[in-house]
Amino acid sequence: MKIIYTDTLVVGAGLAGLRVAIASKERGLDTLVLSLIPAKRSHSAAAQGGMQASLGNTVKGMGDDEDVHFQDTVKGSDWGCDQQVARMFAHCAPKAVRELANWGVPWSRVTKGDREVIVNAEKVTLTEAEQAHGLINARDFGGTKKWRTCYTADGTGHSLLYAVDNKAISMDIPVHERMEALKIIHDGKRCHGVIARCLITGELRAYIAKSTTIATGGYGRIYEVSTNAIICEGIGQALALETGVATLGNMEAVQFHPTAIVPVGILTTEGCRGDGGILRDKDGYRFMPDYEPEKKELASRDVVSRRMTEHMRKGKGADSPYGPHLWLDITLLGRKHIETNLREVKEICENFLGIDPAKDWIPVRPTQHYSMGGIRTKHTGESPQLSGLFSVGEAACWDMHGFNRLGGNSLAETVVGGMIVGKYVADYGEQHHLEVDTALIEQFGTVLQKEIDRLIDGDGTENPFELKLAMQKIMMDYVGIFRNGNELQKAVDELSDLLVRSRNIGIKTKKRHANPELVEALRVPRMLKVALTVACGANARTESRGAHSREDYPQRNDKDWLNRTLSSWPDSNALVPELTYEALDVMKMELPPGYRGYGVDNAIVHPDTQKRQQQIDAILAELGDVDRYAKQAAIMPFELPEALRPKNERLSDTLSAFGDKA
Numbered sequence: 001m002k003i004i005y006t007d008t009l010v011v012g013a014g015l016a017g018l019r020v021a022i023a024s025k026e027r028g029l030d031t032l033v034l035s036l037i038p039a040k041r042s043h044s045a046a047a048q049g050g051m052q053a054s055l056g057n058t059v060k061g062m063g064d065d066e067d068v069h070f071q072d073t074v075k076g077s078d079w080g081c082d083q084q085v086a087r088m089f090a091h092c093a094p095k096a097v098r099e100l101a102n103w104g105v106p107w108s109r110v111t112k113g114d115r116e117v118i119v120n121a122e123k124v125t126l127t128e129a130e131q132a133h134g135l136i137n138a139r140d141f142g143g144t145k146k147w148r149t150c151y152t153a154d155g156t157g158h159s160l161l162y163a164v165d166n167k168a169i170s171m172d173i174p175v176h177e178r179m180e181a182l183k184i185i186h187d188g189k190r191c192h193g194v195i196a197r198c199l200i201t202g203e204l205r206a207y208i209a210k211s212t213t214i215a216t217g218g219y220g221r222i223y224e225v226s227t228n229a230i231i232c233e234g235i236g237q238a239l240a241l242e243t244g245v246a247t248l249g250n251m252e253a254v255q256f257h258p259t260a261i262v263p264v265g266i267l268t269t270e271g272c273r274g275d276g277g278i279l280r281d282k283d284g285y286r287f288m289p290d291y292e293p294e295k296k297e298l299a300s301r302d303v304v305s306r307r308m309t310e311h312m313r314k315g316k317g318a319d320s321p322y323g324p325h326l327w328l329d330i331t332l333l334g335r336k337h338i339e340t341n342l343r344e345v346k347e348i349c350e351n352f353l354g355i356d357p358a359k360d361w362i363p364v365r366p367t368q369h370y371s372m373g374g375i376r377t378k379h380t381g382e383s384p385q386l387s388g389l390f391s392v393g394e395a396a397c398w399d400m401h402g403f404n405r406l407g408g409n410s411l412a413e414t415v416v417g418g419m420i421v422g423k424y425v426a427d428y429g430e431q432h433h434l435e436v437d438t439a440l441i442e443q444f445g446t447v448l449q450k451e452i453d454r455l456i457d458g459d460g461t462e463n464p465f466e467l468k469l470a471m472q473k474i475m476m477d478y479v480g481i482f483r484n485g486n487e488l489q490k491a492v493d494e495l496s497d498l499l500v501r502s503r504n505i506g507i508k509t510k511k512r513h514a515n516p517e518l519v520e521a522l523r524v525p526r527m528l529k530v531a532l533t534v535a536c537g538a539n540a541r542t543e544s545r546g547a548h549s550r551e552d553y554p555q556r557n558d559k560d561w562l563n564r565t566l567s568s569w570p571d572s573n574a575l576v577p578e579l580t581y582e583a584l585d586v587m588k589m590e591l592p593p594g595y596r597g598y599g600v601d602n603a604i605v606h607p608d609t610q611k612r613q614q615q616i617d618a619i620l621a622e623l624g625d626v627d628r629y630a631k632q633a634a635i636m637p638f639e640l641p642e643a644l645r646p647k648n649e650r651l652s653d654t655l656s657a658f659g660d661k662a
């Protein structure tokens, strides 16, 4: 087996992985990236609506800053996130947007003067300030106080990925494409790299590195219908799980996006509603204001998805051969706006539905969309259990999203997280040496080789494609938007049965090189383990928080469940993961748990909440008249690499004319 040595290995060439690679290479470290596909085809390219950063350039963004972004993110997470990480993130997001502009992202810009927009289904005229002319624009998104989502029409992921990949190319960072990582090499304490299989030749290769960053994206495709690309199968999470040492965090936290088209599940961006689109039922009635009078269609995603499902359960869905759905109406935005700012949505409607969204309503239904859970890391992005193993982006549970991520906070996480974690990865590379026993490398290579031999030469009878479909259906039927104990237990039992069956997979195509059946046979047992972490985590969590909504436990229970689920798989023969919990410490929170602003306020209160609030009030009273940075630092200090600490500048901080318009 060929062995390739490098300082920094990054598995995944989406936005998060590439941004880490750039940070490492900037420090002079030898850096190498692996990817299933060419970097520019990574799933990040599919992101449409934009990324959040509190620039505060537009009239509707006036008064925005890191504090507001932080509070929106914590409330969005239903208090499930790591608040220090949310702070690191909110502080660096404006820096990342500006850096991307510097790397060539053609952000939509503010034009001074009047412009007509749709707010709450009515035409409104906004007047942009002279001083804002030419600065980066932002649109409205769900669950946010300010218009904060920076965008390039509805192709934001595409332009970001092209700019970041071009930057990586300009720095001579090699991407080994069509290489699938299938084992993490480790000695129980330290990670040494991966064994990967070439999808073209079938060759196994060992990549040995001082640090290894898993940036393989989400696990949406364990569900039957998902907005995710078909390569988002959770293999990165499975590799970490199979170490038996590293943990996954909050795997049950799975987001369903309100507006994917029916039946195929392709996304229409939240930007449609952010720009003024509304939801209608089978009678053409706009129902969201009845459920959420304040935020209406722009409530948090988990809330809108639940309200839509509730409304369809009342028989208000439009009938279709593919089951009931609701309508997304963007006709009120006008053709010019759609053809300028929602071009991808228009093409998706034309190509996949045969309709013109400037004239016709779009059939939509909530659909699996985002993985809040992932490889558990510290704030540095490193696994708490395996030194040298890092994770970033959707693959990770860095934990700025908790139990629900806000729209626009994920693209932002890839580039902001990549920027921050990349610096810690580079530190690690500078401070450590390669220390690996080649016998250990061979040992991991042999295990994988035997697995492949057994699939090709063995007499297994199970069909991997059938097992995968069965898994996806179980996840859709029993681990969806609304969950309950009976169905979750059924999911766990049935998934465990499938896991047993997956040990007897046999394949008909015996080729060792390019062979999709072999690829599937290697992935399906791993995907089943990931699916089991989701189902078991959801079954055990007897409360409702963010996207995890239990019909049998409808209250958020801070008293018993203000914690993070950790899943590991120490016994490779086990049929379920081991679950443990990591408490979130209320006494260290900047924003103690409170009312999120949706529905009835019925959370079961944590015993420390009041105490912490009193402590914060006392700190603030003692500080007296100091600026917001000093207040924040006194309540909850957070760490950041030196270069990222400087304050962000905003027009609204300096121009009183802007202040007047806030």
Ligand SMILES: Cc1cc2nc3c(=O)[nH]c(=O)nc-3n(C[C@H](O)[C@H](O)[C@H](O)COP(=O)(O)OP(=O)(O)OC[C@H]3O[C@@H](n4cnc5c(N)ncnc54)[C@H](O)[C@@H]3O)c2cc1C
Binding pocket: 011, 012, 013, 014, 015, 016, 017, 034, 035, 036, 037, 039, 042, 043, 044, 045, 046, 047, 048, 049, 050, 051, 052, 156, 157, 179, 180, 181, 182, 215, 216, 217, 218, 227, 228, 229, 231, 232, 235, 236, 267, 269, 369, 370, 392, 393, 394, 395, 407, 408, 409, 410, 411, 412, 414
């Ligand atoms: C349709 C859609 C629209 C979205 N729109 C927005 C939006 O407007 N705003 C927003 O904030 N978020 C949005 N998101 C979410 C956001 O796009 C993703 O969360 C983000 O891009 C994930 O980036 P990533 O770098 O973590 O992973 P990805 O971009 O998924 O990259 C994963 C990489 O890992 C590689 N890989 C995977 N497995 C392996 C393996 N075993 N070995 C080697 N390589 C591997 C792949 O080849 C790929 O290069 C959207 C998501 C979808 C589905």
